[in-house]
Amino acid sequence: MKDNQWKIILAAALLMIASLxxxxxxxxxxxxxxxxGPASFLGDPELxxxxxxxxxxxxxxxxxxxxxxxxxxxxxxxxxxxLNFVKRLIQNDKVDxxxxxxxxxxxxxxxxxxxxxxxxxxSLxxxxxxxxxVKKWVFKVAHTDRMAAAKIxxxxxxxxxxxxxxITGDGGFDKSGREQLLKLAPTSGITFVADESxxxxxxxxxxxxxxxxxxxxQAIINFGFGQAPAIVTKNIKQLGINLPLYQSHGVASxxxxxxxxxxxxxxxxxxxxxVVAEQLPDSDPQKPVLLAYRNQYEAKYGPVSTxxxxxxDGLMIAVAAMERADGADKAKVRDEIEKTRxxxxxxxxxxxxxxxxxxxxxxxxxxxxxxxxxWKIVE
Amino acid sequence: MPEQLLxxxxxxxxxxxxxxxxxxxxxxxxxxxxxxxxxQGEFVMLGAMMAIALLSAGFPLPLAALLxxxxxxxxxxxxxxxxxxxxxxxxxxxTIIITIGAAILLRGVALLLWGKDFHPMPAFSGxxxxxxxxxxTLLPQSLWVMGVTVLLVALxxxxxxxxxxxxxxxxxxxxxxxxxxxxxxxRVMLRLAYGLSAGLGALAGILIAPxxxxxxxxGIMLGLKGFSAAIVGGIGNPxxxxxxxxxxxxxxxxxxxxxxxxxxxxxxxxxxxxVLFFEPTGLFGHKAAERV
Numbered sequence: 001m002k003d004n005q006w007k008i009i010l011a012a013a014l015l016m017i018a019s020l021x022x023x024x025x026x027x028x029x030x031x032x033x034x035x036x037g038p039a040s041f042l043g044d045p046e047l048x049x050x051x052x053x054x055x056x057x058x059x060x061x062x063x064x065x066x067x068x069x070x071x072x073x074x075x076x077x078x079x080x081x082x083l084n085f086v087k088r089l090i091q092n093d094k095v096d097x098x099x100x101x102x103x104x105x106x107x108x109x110x111x112x113x114x115x116x117x118x119x120x121x122x123s124l125x126x127x128x129x130x131x132x133x134v135k136k137w138v139f140k141v142a143h144t145d146r147m148a149a150a151k152i153x154x155x156x157x158x159x160x161x162x163x164x165x166x167i168t169g170d171g172g173f174d175k176s177g178r179e180q181l182l183k184l185a186p187t188s189g190i191t192f193v194a195d196e197s198x199x200x201x202x203x204x205x206x207x208x209x210x211x212x213x214x215x216x217x218q219a220i221i222n223f224g225f226g227q228a229p230a231i232v233t234k235n236i237k238q239l240g241i242n243l244p245l246y247q248s249h250g251v252a253s254x255x256x257x258x259x260x261x262x263x264x265x266x267x268x269x270x271x272x273x274x275v276v277a278e279q280l281p282d283s284d285p286q287k288p289v290l291l292a293y294r295n296q297y298e299a300k301y302g303p304v305s306t307x308x309x310x311x312x313d314g315l316m317i318a319v320a321a322m323e324r325a326d327g328a329d330k331a332k333v334r335d336e337i338e339k340t341r342x343x344x345x346x347x348x349x350x351x352x353x354x355x356x357x358x359x360x361x362x363x364x365x366x367x368x369x370x371x372x373x374x375w376k377i378v379e
Numbered sequence: 380m381p382e383q384l385l386x387x388x389x390x391x392x393x394x395x396x397x398x399x400x401x402x403x404x405x406x407x408x409x410x411x412x413x414x415x416x417x418x419q420g421e422f423v424m425l426g427a428m429m430a431i432a433l434l435s436a437g438f439p440l441p442l443a444a445l446l447x448x449x450x451x452x453x454x455x456x457x458x459x460x461x462x463x464x465x466x467x468x469x470x471x472x473x474t475i476i477i478t479i480g481a482a483i484l485l486r487g488v489a490l491l492l493w494g495k496d497f498h499p500m501p502a503f504s505g506x507x508x509x510x511x512x513x514x515x516t517l518l519p520q521s522l523w524v525m526g527v528t529v530l531l532v533a534l535x536x537x538x539x540x541x542x543x544x545x546x547x548x549x550x551x552x553x554x555x556x557x558x559x560x561x562x563x564x565x566r567v568m569l570r571l572a573y574g575l576s577a578g579l580g581a582l583a584g585i586l587i588a589p590x591x592x593x594x595x596x597x598g599i600m601l602g603l604k605g606f607s608a609a610i611v612g613g614i615g616n617p618x619x620x621x622x623x624x625x626x627x628x629x630x631x632x633x634x635x636x637x638x639x640x641x642x643x644x645x646x647x648x649x650x651x652x653x654v655l656f657f658e659p660t661g662l663f664g665h666k667a668a669e670r671v
Contacts, residue, residue, distance in 0.1 A: 040495055170641065197641050201600055203591035204394055207636035207643075210386040213514070227497040227592050234590075238508050239386070240516045259499045259592055262506060 026069035027062070027328045029054065029318070030095030032085040032110070033124075033311075034102040037077035038226075041255075043102040045308030046124055047072060048301050050099070053315050056296075063322050071095060077102070079109035086110040090117045096328035099314040101125050102307075105172055111138055120321075120334045122314040124307075127176055131357040139337055139357045141313040141347060143249060143272065143364060145177040145223075146184065151270035151365045152246050153188040155378070156219060161244065165194035165217035167208055167232060169224040174200070177223035177248055193217050200228050205235045213241050225250030230259035237263040244268065249365070253305050257373055268378060270365040272306040274346050276375050289344050309346030317343055317350065382513030387636040388629060389511070393521040393590070395628020396528035400583035401605025402612065402620035403535060404576035409615050410552035411572035413471050417478045418458065419580055420602020421485040426451045426581025427593035428489055431498045440503065448581040454485070455577025459570050467566075482598070489595035500588040524586045531579060532621050539617065548572060552615065607651045613661025622663060627651075 031050055034043035050070055058067045071093050073085035082101065089095045090113070097120045101107030104127035111130070114121040114137050123130050123140040130140045156164065166181060168174040178195075185192060194215045196208035209232070212220060220243050222232045229251045236245060245267050247256070252271035257264050273280060277290035293312055294304045320343065321336035322328055340359060343350040348364025368375040401423060408416040426447050433443035462477050503523050508516035538545040550558040551568045559565050583601075584593065591597070605620075608627050612619025627647055634646035654662060 198635075199641075199644060202643070203587075203600075204390055204632075205640075206390045207387050207632050208640045210383050210390075210636060214383060227594070230497075230499075231591065234506075237506065238516060238518050240508050240510065240514070255496060259497055261499060261501075 026067045028095040030089035030098045031072040031100035034077040035074040039077045042307040045305045046311035049308040049311040079105045082106035124310040142310045146180045149180040161218040163218045165212040167196040169200040174224045219244045221246045223248040233260040234263045264370045268369045313345035385515040387632040391629030391632030395625035398608040399621040399624030402608030402624045404579045405609035406617045406620040414474045418482040420598030422577045422580030423584035424598030426584035427588040430585045451581035452574045452578045455573040459573035497592040497594045502589040613663040619663030
C-alpha cells in the first residue's frame with residue numbers, strides 16, 4: 001500500500017515536471033542569506049525583500065517574457081555553509097545569477113568558487129575587501145565601512161573636533177570598521193586618544209568608558225551593531241559624559257532608538273537615505289525610489305530596514321542588466337552589470353565601472369542625528 | 380585614578396549582585412538535590428521578558444514585576460513536576476542533562492513568543508545618574524539592584540536559619556533518607572527549592588533588565604556567571620555563592636578597566652579555574668568527606 005502511494009506521488013511529480021518543461025524557461029536567481037543566526041536581523045528583511053521584488057517582477061511579466069525563479073538557502077551566518085550552498089546553487093540548481101551573502105564573512109568565503117564558475121555575483125555585505133581588488137564576477141551594493149569612517153571624519157572636521165576616543169565590539173563588522181577608522185585617521189587630521197573594546201554580548205561597558213572619561217577626547221566613536229551600541233550609549237549618559245557620540249550605520253534602525261531611549265538623543269551616525277526618505281527634498285532623484293520601496297515593504301511586513309534595501313538594489317541592478325543583455329547569458333549579464341550607470345537604488349546612485357564594482361560615493365550616506373526619538377538630516 | 384577605581388567598584392558590585400542572586404539559585408537547588416540546574420539562567424531571562432511583556436500590556440511596574448516573578452515560579456514548579464520528578468532516582472548526571480534540555484526548551488519558547496530582538500525596560504526610578512565624589516556616577520537602578528539583593532539574601536538567610544521549613548530543606552541537603560525518616564516530605568522540599576530558585580532568578584532578571592535589556596538568549600551568559608559564582612563560593616553554600624558573585628563582578632570590572640576589556644570574561648573564568656585548582660571545594664565550601 002505504502003509503495004503504491006509513493007508511485008502515485010512520483011508519477012504526479014513527473015507529470016508536473018513534464019508540464020513545466022513545456023512552459024517558458026524561468027531565469028533562476030540564486031541566493032544565500034543569514035536568515036537565522038546572529039545576523040538574522042540583516043538576512044530576514046533581505047529575504048523578504050527578494051521574495052517581494054521577484055513576485056512584483058513576475059506579476060509584470062518577468063524579464064522579456066521569462067519569469068524569475070528565486071532559489072535561496074539559509075546559511076545561519078556560517079561561512080562554510082555559505083560556500084556549500086553556493087556550490088549547490090551553481091552545480092545542482094544551475095542558477096543564472098547570485099544575489100546574496102548577508103555578512104562579509106559569507107560573501108568573502110564564496111568568491112573563489114564564484115570566480116571559478118564564472119557566474120555574476122552581487123554581494124549584499126559591507127566589507128571593502130569584497131570588491132577591492134576588483135574581481136571579474138563580483139559586485140556589491142551595500143555601503144562600506146570605509147565610507148562610514150570617511151563620513152564621520154567629515155562631520156568631525158566640520159565641528160572642529162580632532163581628538164577622538166574609539167570604542168568597538170569584537171565582531172567582524174566592528175573590527176573591520178575600527179581598522180578603517182584607524183587607517184583613515186592620519187590623513188583626515190584626527191587623532192585617537194583612546195581605543196577600547198568590548199564583547200558584543202557584554203552587558204556593561206562602564207569600565208571602558210570610565211577610561212575614556214579621563215582621557216582628553218572631544219568626541220566618541222562607537223562602531224558596532226546589535227544591542228551593544230545601545231548599551232554603550234546608555235552607559236555614556238550614565239557616567240555623565242557630555243561628549244558628542246558617533247555611531248555607525250550598523251545601528252540605523254528604529255530598534256536602536258527604542259533600546260537606548262532618551263540616551264540616544266543627539267547621537268549622530270552616517271545612514272542610508274532610506275531612514276530619512278520623507279525628509280529629502282522633492283528634487284532628490286532617490287526620493288520616489290525610496291518611498292516606493294518603503295511603502296511596499298511596510299504594507300506587507302512592517303518597519304523597513306536599510307538592509308532589505310540592499311537586497312532590493314542588488315536584485316534590481318541584476319534585473320536591469322538582464323534586460324539590457326536580452327537574457328541571462330552569464331558573460332553578457334556580467335558586462336552589463338559593470339556598465340551600470342546612474343542607477344537609482346535605495347543605498348544611493350550607482351555608477352559602476354571596470355575599476356569600481358560598487359559604484360557608490362560618499363553622497364550615498366546622509367549624516368543623521370537623533371532628535372526627539374526620530375532621525376534628522378544634519379546639514 | 381582613585382575616582383576610576385571607585386567607578387569600577389560601583390560597576391563591579393552592581394553586576395556582582397546579579398551574579399550573586401543567580402548563584403544563590405544554583406546553590407539552593409544543589410543543596411536540595413545535588414543537581415546543578417542549568418536552566419537557572421533561563422529563569423532570569425523569563426522573569427525579565429515576562430515583566431517587559433506585562434509592562435507593555437499596560438500593567439504598572441510593581442504588579443508586572445510581581446506577576447512575572449509568580450509566573451516564573453510556576454514555570455520552575457512545572458519543570459520540577461514534569462521533568463525532574465519523573466526522573467527521580469536517576470543518576471545526578473541524567474538530571475543535569477534534563478535541566479540543560481529544559482533550558483533549551485525555555486529559550487525556544489521565548490524565541491517564539493518574543494522574537495530574536497532585544498527588548499528594553501524602563502528604569503524603576505529614572506535614568507538620571509547620581510554623582511559621587513570625584514566625578515564617579517551611580518545609576519538609581521544600581522541602587523535598586525544592590526538594595527534588593529541585600530534584602531533577598533537576608534531573607535534567604537533567615538529562611539534557612541530561623542524557619543522550620545528552611546531547616547527542613549537544609550536537612551534534605553545533609554541526608555535525604557534521614558530527613559525522610561524524621562517526617563520531612565522530601566518531594567515537597569524539592570518543589571520548594573525549584574520554586575524558590577525560579578523566583579530569585581526572575582527577580583534578578585527584572586532588576587537588571589533596565590540596565591542590560593533582555594532577549595531570549597540573555598540567560599546563557601548570566602547562567603554561566605552565576606554558576607561560576609556558586610562554584611567559587613563553594614557549591615551548596617548559599618552565602619558562599621553570594622560572596623563568589625560579588626567577587627566575580629568586581630574582578631571583572633577591575634580586569635576590564637585596569638588590564639584589558641577584551642579579556643574581561645577570560646579574567647573571570649581564569650579566576651574560577653585558579654580557585655578550583657587551589658581550593659577544589661570553593662572558597663567557602665565545606666571540606667567534603669567521602670563516606671564509605
